[in-house]
Amino acid sequence: MPETINLELRGGDFHAEVATAGKGAPLLYLHGAVGQKGWAPFLDLLSQRFTVYAPLTPGYGSATGLEHLADLTDLTLYHLELLNELGVTRAHVVGHFLGGMIASEMAAFSPSSIDRLVLVSPAGVWRDEEPVADLLALNANELSERLAATPGVAASLDGVAAELDRDRMQDIAAAGKFLWPLPDKGLNRRAYRIKASTLILWGEQDRINPPSYVDDFRKMITRSQTGTVANAGHLLMLEQPEAFANAVAAFLS
Template identity: 40%
Template structure:
């Protein structure tokens, strides 16, 4: 298996981006969710076919402070700068969770930079009108107030009434989210104020991948993306949740490679 190595790129005067990279061949940009960067078997498998470039989400590595990124567009432009620093004109992009949402924004903002797109259960917490919060330093109820569109939604109420004991908050929140999702009462909104309207701009052939048992982002959320993405294909895998690429690795890898080996965007 290719062993990932860490690199740091000073992509502009203000922002440095750390990456893990492994493999050879055509470049592949992999964007993680807000949980940070974990090199996993899915990336191992992709690195057997591509030069995988996996940036740390700014703010989750020791060398990058979250204050470096002011909003969603700042982060999108930072990834364009990263491609420039790597001397890459156009690239295949795979993104998971928040990384999937950002991958969609990258493909929508400049159609020439993304040849093919794979978005795995994409979702986001960005608000383009406010600075990006340090989500790892906020109490859950403060984070909910910052990131949720509807303060009266079931999910907002579930977070607002969490116990004060920090050790119990995560466990209770997971239980409540599972209950809300099972009752079909929770559909995560697109809280960045307009991604749904920008989705039709994406010209890259796109694979959307979801796990049917996703306890975080319900499969119904895919309908928002499919309604606005004429070049998208949806695959929903049973017996998998938000980490479908880990829980159904062989199937997720097969679908990903098929998507990445298909026709590229004519805008690239």
């Protein structure tokens, strides 16, 4: 079982809650916009090889300070500060959707802080002809139908139904501050600064963030490779935890 680290940042403006477990090279896991946050079985698998840190993004759960973040740059700098507060000077970073967006920016803003990078269905680019799903426009049933590879399966995944019922509106409101009206905040202008070897990973049946976006990230990030997880949608880390953890661990190792 993970332990929980509680930290106060910037004189108490932020309260951070970080679940951690394992031994080995540090790995920072940044959760997505909705459907999964905190600890989960795939993190247990990764903690067998790495020291995993899984913080809650400000505005999620008991993590406070969202009102002190004006934009994605603020959110990125916050996470770099959080690494420092954890005593980690350099880490592997794995981020899903919103977390992948943050991870990309961390790697561009502070290349020396990032060892290897795994972007899991990351947000951050946009095509008018193939838009990312508008999570704000989907009701609970519609969202649940689209989060997994097979309609209706998401509700049966570990903790997803309870999380959607309890936290959906809070989580989407927090994510919306950085993802909407469009998730494209100009990463393409900064991606040349990303020096970390990068794995771009997608669920083959992602119906929230189209898998075709993998090509945009591959073209932006010089030292990148791509991979897919079969029989998985947007929540690939919950649908196929062993395949996901194995793919990440193999790349990082």
